[in-house]
Amino acid sequence: MNQIDARGYSCPEPVLMTKKALEQGTPLTVLVDSETPLQNIRRFATNNGYQVSWKAVGEDYELTIS
Secondary structure (H helix, E strand, C coil): EEEEEEEECCCCCCHHHHHHHHCCCEEEEEECHHHHHHHHHHHHHHCCEEEEEEEEEEEEEEEEEC
């Protein structure tokens, strides 16, 4: 499984990182540190036909895109 760590980046960088990583295939795990990139990545992925699940991991979020 591919994984990217987008913690510490502000939008739109986490979405762009996710888009680039999805070109390599799925499943993909994305780590983010706030709700804004969480929502933006979820919206981007679902609008492009991917399934997205997420969970809180401490103060961060982990999205799984397939």
